Amino acid sequence: MLELAGITKSFGGQIxxxxxxxxxxxxxxxxxxxxxxxxxxxxxxxxxxxxxxxQGEVRWAGKPIAQIDRDIIGYLPEERGLYPKMTVADxxxxxxxxxxxxxxxxxxxxxxxxxxxxxxxxxxDKVKDLSKGNQQKVQLICTLIFxxxxxxxxxxxxxxxxxxxxxxxxxxxxxxxxxxAIIFSSHDMSNVEALSDHLVMLKNGxxxxxxxxxxxxxxxxxxxxxxxxxxxxxxxLRALPGVVAVVRRGEHYTLRLSDPAAxxxxxxxxxxGGYIPEFxxxxxxxxxxFRLKVGEADA
Numbered sequence: 001m002l003e004l005a006g007i008t009k010s011f012g013g014q015i016x017x018x019x020x021x022x023x024x025x026x027x028x029x030x031x032x033x034x035x036x037x038x039x040x041x042x043x044x045x046x047x048x049x050x051x052x053x054x055q056g057e058v059r060w061a062g063k064p065i066a067q068i069d070r071d072i073i074g075y076l077p078e079e080r081g082l083y084p085k086m087t088v089a090d091x092x093x094x095x096x097x098x099x100x101x102x103x104x105x106x107x108x109x110x111x112x113x114x115x116x117x118x119x120x121x122x123x124x125d126k127v128k129d130l131s132k133g134n135q136q137k138v139q140l141i142c143t144l145i146f147x148x149x150x151x152x153x154x155x156x157x158x159x160x161x162x163x164x165x166x167x168x169x170x171x172x173x174x175x176x177x178x179x180x181a182i183i184f185s186s187h188d189m190s191n192v193e194a195l196s197d198h199l200v201m202l203k204n205g206x207x208x209x210x211x212x213x214x215x216x217x218x219x220x221x222x223x224x225x226x227x228x229x230x231x232x233x234x235x236x237l238r239a240l241p242g243v244v245a246v247v248r249r250g251e252h253y254t255l256r257l258s259d260p261a262a263x264x265x266x267x268x269x270x271x272x273g274g275y276i277p278e279f280x281x282x283x284x285x286x287x288x289x290f291r292l293k294v295g296e297a298d299a
Contacts, residue, residue, distance in 0.1 A: 001023055001025045001026065001061060001181065002023065002024040002047065002058075002060055002100070002122075002150060002154070002181050002183070003022075003023045003026065003058070003059045003060075003062075003083055003158060003272035004020055004021055004022050004023075004043075004046075004047070004056070004057075004058055004259075005021055005056050005057050005058075005059065006019050006020070006021050006055060006056035006057075007019075007020050007021070007053040007055065007056035007057070007058060008020070008042075008052055008053060008054050008056055009042055009046060009051065009053050010054055010229070013023035015204075015205045016039050016042040016058070016205050017039040017042050017043055017046070017053075017202070017205045018041060018205045018206050018231055019055075019056070019206075019207075020039070020056070020200075020202070020205075020207055021056075021207075022200050022207075022210065024180045024181040024182070024183055026149070026180065026181050027176055027177070027179050027180070027181070028176075028181055028197045028198070029172065029176055029182045029183075029184070029195050029196055029197050030181070030182070030183045030184075030196060030197065030198055030199060030200065031183075031184060031186065031192040031195065031196035031198075031200075032044075032088075032183055032184070032185045032199070032200050033185065033187075033189070033192055033199060033200070033201045033202070033290065034185075034203055034216055035188070035203070035294055036202055037204075038202040038203055038204065038205065039202045039204075039205040040154070040185045040202060041154060041162060041185075042205075043202070044075075044152050044185075046058055047065065047150075047183070048065075048073065048075060048152065049065050049066050049070075053276075058079035060072075060150065070099075070152055071099045071100040072148055072149040073141045073144070073148055073149075073150045073151075073152070074099075074148030074150070074151045074152065074155055074260070075143065075151075075152045075154075076139065076140065076143045076148070076152070076153045076154060077154050078154040078155045078158065078185075080135070080136065080139050081139075082135060082138065082142075083127065084126070084127045084128035085126060085127070085128060086126065086127055087123065087124055087126055087127070088110075088114075088119075088121060088122070088124070088125055088126075088127060088130070088138055089106075089107070089110060089123035089124065090115075090219040091138060091142065092110055092123075092138065092141055092142050092145060093106045093107070093126055093147070094110075095142035095143075095146075096142075096145055096146055096172065098114075098238045099148070100146065101145070101146050106145065107196045109145055109218050110123055110141070110145070111123070113141045113144070113145055114141065116167070116170075116171060117137040117140060117141060117164075117168075117171065118137075118167060119134050119138065119141075119231060120134050121128075121134055127277040130157065131159065133159070133161070133164060136159060136160065136164075137164070137167075137266060138158070140168060140171065140214055142149050142293050144171060144175060146174070146206055147177070147178060147180075148175070148179050148180060149180055149181065150180065151175060151180050151181070151182045151183070151184075152182075152184075153172075153182070153183070153184035153185070154184075154185055155185055155186060155187070156172075156184055156186070156253070157186055157188055157191050165191070167271070168291070169191075169194065169195060172184070172195060173195075176212055177185055180218050180284055183281065187285070189286040189287040189290055190215070190267060190286075190287070192198070192286055193213050193246060193285065193286045196212075196213055197212065198210070198211055198213075199212075199213060199216070201290070201293060203293060203294065206258050208293055209289070209293060216286070216289065217282075217284065217285070217286070217289065218283050218288060220283050220284050220292075221260045221283060222260040222263065222281045222282055222283050223256060223257045223258070223283070223284060224254065224257070224281070224282050224283065224284050224285075224288070225253075225254070225255040225257065225263060225266060225279070225280065225281050225282075226252065226253070226254050226255075226278065226279075226280045227252070227253050227255070227270060227276065227278055227279045227280070228251050228252050228253070228276070228277045228278035228279075229251065229253075229271070229276050229277065229279075230251050232251075232270060234246055234248055234253070237253060237255060237270075240262070240265070240266055240269055241262055241265065242257045242258050242259045242261070242262025242263075242265075242266065243255050243257060243258075243262070243266070244257065244258050252278075256284075260281070263281040267281075
């Protein structure tokens with residue numbers, strides 16, 4: 001299990017991370033979210049041992065992270081880094097051998113990984129001759145092929161189209177099922193909701209949200225209504241008690257409420273006791289919560 005216990009890091013008097021604590025058990029996926037500069041990459045670098053916290057400790061299986069075998073850690077940095085003149089096979093072998101694999105082991109595993117991520121190219125192709133998307137897949141293979149026990153992914157979905165993002169999600173789930181502890185960051189809240197067992201949100205280095213996605217959403221109450229009903233008057237919707245905002249897309253409306261209890265009266269008003277194609281009252285999604293937390297004034 002990965003454990004961060006009260007880690008704090010400053011650079012030149014500027015706090016990058018303040019008293020951060022969380023755990024990631026084997027077989028768990030944790031999403032680390034926040035604006036640019038919130039402290040996500042600094043957190044990753046402390047977990048990796050690239051920099052040391054000023055206070056607190058990072059531990060794996062109860063031991064300080066500096067004492068563990070580095071071969072168990074897989075890391076995909078936000079800034080990708082491949083050797084363009086190397087072949088795909090040589091590139092993957094290089095990273096595989098750095099993590100304790102033999103050339104024969106890499107050669108045996110590589111075709112399966114290339115098929116899993118649908119890489120358009122051959123092991124003998126040079127990296128520079130692949131498309132940008134396929135180069136990114138090769139980088140992912142380099143990160144995953146040695147089956148890390150701790151996996152750190154910094155913006156892994158950046159630049160991937162929906163099909164390739166789905167392939168990456170499948171690869172992450174496969175590693176999760178093998179018992180790996182996984183942390184990833186993403187600015188796409190739909191990816192975070194889909195993948196995370198729990199999440200931590202940082203703002204200016206401070207933890208402002210922590211818990212499962214479901215628990216965080218429910219803590220905000222069912223303050224969002226989505227409905228579809230032809231012929232509604234948008235101004236009349238805004239005037240309903242408890243409605244603080246209305247967004248319209250064709251005949252679909254999203255209402256934000258000040259009080260979840262207002263939902264019943266709103267349903268009666270828009271349905272008038274008859275049929276309504278769609279009416280759903282839910283907690284805000286993670287994207288809306290993220291925007292709310294980012295917009296809050298600092299304490």
